[in-house]
Amino acid sequence: MSGPTTPGYAFRTLATSGAARAGLLTTPHGEVETPTFMPVGTQGSVKTMSPDEVAATGARIVLGNTYHLWLRPGPDVVAELGGLHGFTKWPHAMLTDSGGFQAFSLADRRKTDEDGFVFRSHLDGSKKVLTPEVAMQVQGKIGADIAMQLDICPPGDASRADFEAACARTTRWARRCLAAKRADQAVFGIVQGGTDPALRKAHAEELAAMPFDGLALGGFSVGEPIQRMHEVLVEVAPTLDPERPRYLMGVGTPYDLVRAIGAGVDMFDCVLPTRNxxxxxxxxxxxxxxxxxxxxxxxxxxxxxxxxxxxxxxxxxxxxxxxxxxxxxxxxxxxxxxxxxxxxxxxxxxxxxxxxxxxxxxxxxxxxxxxxxxxxxxx
Known part of the structure; x- marks a missing residue:
């Protein structure tokens, strides 16, 4: 396994209890104790809350949405005003998603090919092209501590052929993202494979051979039975590289978190607490x-x-x-x-x-x- 290489970042496990583990993620904007939950600040704000109020809940890392910030106000504006930390006045660690999930979900206004996503903005209908290189460029300008690679996220009921193709393309895009990343910004790879443990493990092994700073499990809670998600997590999460943080994307309920932490997951985000x-x-x-x-x-x-x-x-x-x-x-x-x-x-x-x-x-x-x-x- 290649292991993380970005200066200023580190992860170490402090203790384990079964497959569950407590760790410490070090970033340029402070340490994050894991397991951790990242409140979602889609537009650069956790809805209705000030940064101080968010921190008072114990959060030391939040998530920003690349797709929305790219379209409005734009990465150049964010960069000019101090990056996402200076722009939002959040002093702790930040992670941004790649924008790929939002682009992929725009089924009626999006085309996908080997280069990336071509879609129409939901704001003004303008044409946008999101490639692995653009995803890294936008996230680099926004300046969060951790960026996510661009990936393909099939729906939960996709065919095995679609899952295999998504894994293969995500791996190819992973290499392009790493080649285009900012040298001082950590990047996580995203493991796909649906609810097939063997496919998940094989894809995780491919990504673990690359110098990602962490590994994420994407493509869960997208229509598959929740019980099946829990079963696959128990089988797959403990096999991810123990030297890097493990991030379960977009999940979930308190019940989901308890089960996933028990499987060895370190990081979570979900809109559920704020949306509900x-x-x-x-x-x-x-x-x-x-x-x-x-x-x-x-x-x-x-x-x-x-x-x-x-x-x-x-x-x-x-x-x-x-x-x-x-x-x-x-x-x-x-x-x-x-x-x-x-x-x-x-x-x-x-x-x-x-x-x-x-x-x-x-x-x-x-x-x-x-x-x-x-x-x-x-x-």
Whole structure:
């Protein structure tokens, strides 16, 4: 295996508990304790939250969306104003995706060939060409600590031939991305292969032979049965190079995180906690609270009596939060987002503590039992 080569970056495992591991990712903008959850700042902002508020949830790395920042305000503007760190005033580590998933998802306005993606902007219809070299150039200008290679992400129900072709092209694009990367910017490779463990492992081996600073598992939670995703993660994640961080892209629920950490995954991102917050859904240790439901109209209790987030600690009642949501008040979106991100921050912090103490199995059992009990109670 080639191993990471970018100066200023390092990863080391501090402890293991079964396949789960606690580690430390070093970047030019500080250290990130793993397992870690990256709040999604699509447009350079975690929706409704200030950088200080995001950091207060325990997050020390956030994700920015290359596709959206490329189209608006543009990488030159971001670069001129101090890169993504200076532009957004987020002082800690940052990762940007390649933009490939967004381009690939534009099925009705996109063509794909060996060179890259050709698509029409969803903003103004202008023609855009996203190649591995352009993806690296844009991410280099934006200036996050970690960039992602451009890859092909087939839907969960694609044929085996499509998965094999996606792996092959992603490998070819990986070489082009590494050749075009900024010397001082880390780059992660992206493992594809659908729900076929053998294909996943073979692709991971190809990418591990290249000087990527980390390896990501892409193409999960794209339509395949969730239980099958968990099964494949248990088989594949522990086989990824142990010297590099392992990143599960776009996943997922608290249940998914507990299962994936147990399989050896280090890094996560997902829009779920912030998106669900904007839809009036609070995530707790015992499942979801859908605040618009009539049963909360006079409920004096907080979202979660065991939670120490600003929303719960202040004693905001479910009745008040329901009133704000139905009235369309912006405050409730902030309160729900703070709560949901705090839950994710608590989950990964407690997971790290359990791994360091050698008791991850018991931790996972307790969390999963609470989530499953809450799910059954809601049905």
């Amino acid at each position: 917050a904007r839809n009036g859904q609070a995530l707790t240790r015992t499942g979801k609270v859908v605040i618009k439901q009539a049963r909360y109209r006079t409920d004096p209790s907080p979202l979660d009596p065991t939670c120490t987030c600003p929303t719960c600690a202040a004693g905001y009642s479910r009745a008040y939060l329901r009133h704000l949501f139905l009235a369309g008040e912006i405050l409730v979106l902030r309160l729900f987002t703070a709560h949901n991100l705090h839950l994710y921050g608590t989950l990964v912090r407690e997971a790290r503590e359990a791994i360091l103490a050698g008791r991850y199995e018991a931790f996972a059992r307790d969390w999963l039992a609470g989530l499953e009990a809450g799910s059954q109670a809601a049905t």
